[in-house]
Each structure stands twice: as structure tokens, then as C-alpha cells.
Amino acid sequence: MxxxxxxxxxxxxxxxxxxxxxxxxxxxxxxxxxxxxxxxxxxxxxxxxxxxxxxxxxxxxxxxxxxxxxxxxxxxxxxxxxxxxxxxxxxxxxxxxxxxxxxxxxxxxxxxxxxxxxxxxxxxxxxxxxxxxxxxxxxxxxxxxxxxxxxxxxxxxxxxxxxxxxxxxxxxxxxxxxxxxxxxxxRRGNAAPATPLPTATSVPSAAPTLPEATVPAAKAPSQRDSAIGAAVVIGFAALFVAIIAAAAVQLRRAARNPSLAVEEPDTGVMESVKSRPDS
CATH class of the missing domain: 3.40.50.200 (Peptidase S8/S53 domain)
Known part of the structure; x- marks a missing residue:
């Protein structure tokens, strides 16, 4: 040719x-x-x-x-x-x-x-x-x-x-x-030439759709929570003190009057009950 x-x-x-x-x-x-x-x-x-x-x-x-x-x-x-x-x-x-x-x-x-x-x-x-x-x-x-x-x-x-x-x-x-x-x-003879892949600098990264992960920080308790906790503790302490005081008073009274603390002995004998004649 x-x-x-x-x-x-x-x-x-x-x-x-x-x-x-x-x-x-x-x-x-x-x-x-x-x-x-x-x-x-x-x-x-x-x-x-x-x-x-x-x-x-x-x-x-x-x-x-x-x-x-x-x-x-x-x-x-x-x-x-x-x-x-x-x-x-x-x-x-x-x-x-x-x-x-x-x-x-x-x-x-x-x-x-x-x-x-x-x-x-x-x-x-x-x-x-x-x-x-x-x-x-x-x-x-x-x-x-x-x-x-x-x-x-x-x-x-x-x-x-x-x-x-x-x-x-x-x-x-x-x-x-x-x-x-x-x-x-x-044979795909007219196939378009391969397009070069974009580089990292030519294509900006997409904005993140989720917030970045963070470590949770310790949170200080509020004044209200502190007041409630203190009240509960004080209440239980006052109740405990009242119980102790009542017990002490009762023991003191028993010491001053022993008769109050003596119980009648148990004889084991039953009292008989006399029946009354029919009238």
C-alpha cells in the first residue's frame, strides 16, 4: 500500500x-x-x-x-x-x-x-x-x-x-x-482516554457530616443536688440520735425504780375456781 x-x-x-x-x-x-x-x-x-x-x-x-x-x-x-x-x-x-x-x-x-x-x-x-x-x-x-x-x-x-x-x-x-x-x-476503538485520577490537592475534602468524637468531661454537681444530699444525711443522723436518747431515758427510769422491772414468778399452779351452787 x-x-x-x-x-x-x-x-x-x-x-x-x-x-x-x-x-x-x-x-x-x-x-x-x-x-x-x-x-x-x-x-x-x-x-x-x-x-x-x-x-x-x-x-x-x-x-x-x-x-x-x-x-x-x-x-x-x-x-x-x-x-x-x-x-x-x-x-x-x-x-x-x-x-x-x-x-x-x-x-x-x-x-x-x-x-x-x-x-x-x-x-x-x-x-x-x-x-x-x-x-x-x-x-x-x-x-x-x-x-x-x-x-x-x-x-x-x-x-x-x-x-x-x-x-x-x-x-x-x-x-x-x-x-x-x-x-x-x-473493539471499543473509540473509547475515551482514561481520565487521570484527581490528586488530593485538586479536589477539596467534603465537609464532615458527623461531629468529631470527644471524651466526655466530668460535670460538677449542682448546688441543688448538694443541698438535697446534705439534708438526707442530716435527717438520718437526727433520727439515730433520737433513738439513742429514748433508750437512755428508758434505762435511767428502770434503774431508779427496780419494781417496774420485776416480773411475777411463774408458779405453774392453776387457780381453782369454785363453782357456785344453783340458787
Missing amino acids: DNGAKVINISLGSTTPQWPQSWDAAFLYAEQKDVVIVAAAGNRVGGNTQVGAPATIPGVLTVAGLDRKNVASVDASSQGISIGVAAPAENLLGGLPAGGYAEWAGTSGSTPIVAGVAALIRSKWPDMSAEQVINRIVSTAKDAGAPGKDPLYGYGILNAEAALKADVPEVSVNPLGTIAEWIRVH
Whole structure:
């Protein structure tokens, strides 16, 4: 991308729709560099019953495979909601690095066909954005399968001529989504930076809601309490003195008159009572 690439073809994939978080930065960088990325949907014969990453990454133009009758290929294709268009994937002829040609099948062959059309569009309109290029390809595709976009054909079968000649209205967003928005939602890429914790000097302490604890102080008794206590003590003392005085008087009287203190002896004889004759 830093060397000026405007279209990237990815003829490889995986068996899982998830991708490592480390891929986010690479695809985001490509999106920011206005690069069109075209990726293979995968092949059932290779174990891809559904589209695998990187063809599931938002903003990537994913390509499904067709047989020679322009029907979704059973072996040389896959299915998934991220498919953008379908292109031939069976009985393909391709050049070899060392020279010569070979016949092959799979979305690894259909993907370069779509990437080539994207390169032709960018060659014809050098200033056209990646969003416009992708929109031109999917909006001019020939609908196939279920009406509208479906998981086998996407928007339809690639129509190279219409993509290069049709009058296509401009769009402001990529119809296949954007990795930047996906990161923002799923990776919390737009999370606000952490706010530094306030220091003790920057935030005043709140006023205490309870009074500070204090040790209770001894309280001097009041004059009233002292007077009542003294009266009670004096009253009990006077009563005690009166009892002692009464006892002394009684003892003195007994000493002066001993007869008052002599009791009659107990004889143990009962007096007989004479009965009176009946009159």
C-alpha cells in the first residue's frame, strides 16, 4: 500500500469467520489508504461450509464461485452474508510463475477476476474512491438466486462490462461496511482516554457530616443536688440520735425504780375456781 497499490487480491482464507485482533490494524490501514480489498469466500471441497476470514471482514469485497452454467458451485464456493458478488470458479485456466498454464477451480480463481475488474475501474477513473469502485461492481451485478442480496451470490453475478460502462450514482459509504466502524463497535476503538485520577490537592475534602468524637468531661454537681444530699444525711443522723436518747431515758427510769422491772414468778399452779351452787 505504501508503494501505491490500489487493489489487493487475497486468494486464501480460513475455516472460521473470526479473525485475530492483530488483523484489525492492517485492514484499517488499507481502508484509510483507500485500497480495494478483494477476498475469496472459500470452497466447500476444502472444508469451508461457510465464508471464513478475511472474507468476513467489513469493507472487503468477498467473491463466491460459479460453475460453467453460472450457478453457485457446490464444491468451488461457499456461502455467507458477507459475499459481495459471484464469478466463475470452475474449469479455469491460469498462468504459472515458471510459464505455461494450468486448469484449476475454486474461489481462489474467481477472486482475481473481480480484482481485475476493480483495477480496470480504477484505471479508467483514477480519482474514484474505493467505496465507489466496490459500489459500482456490486450495483451492476446481475441478480441471481433469491431476489436481492443472498448468501450464495451476494448482490449477483459479476458483470464486467456494466461495471465499466453503466451510469452508477455516487455513494458516500461502502455498501459492504467499514472496518473502522466495526472496530469502534466491537473493539471499543473509540473509547475515551482514561481520565487521570484527581490528586488530593485538586479536589477539596467534603465537609464532615458527623461531629468529631470527644471524651466526655466530668460535670460538677449542682448546688441543688448538694443541698438535697446534705439534708438526707442530716435527717438520718437526727433520727439515730433520737433513738439513742429514748433508750437512755428508758434505762435511767428502770434503774431508779427496780419494781417496774420485776416480773411475777411463774408458779405453774392453776387457780381453782369454785363453782357456785344453783340458787
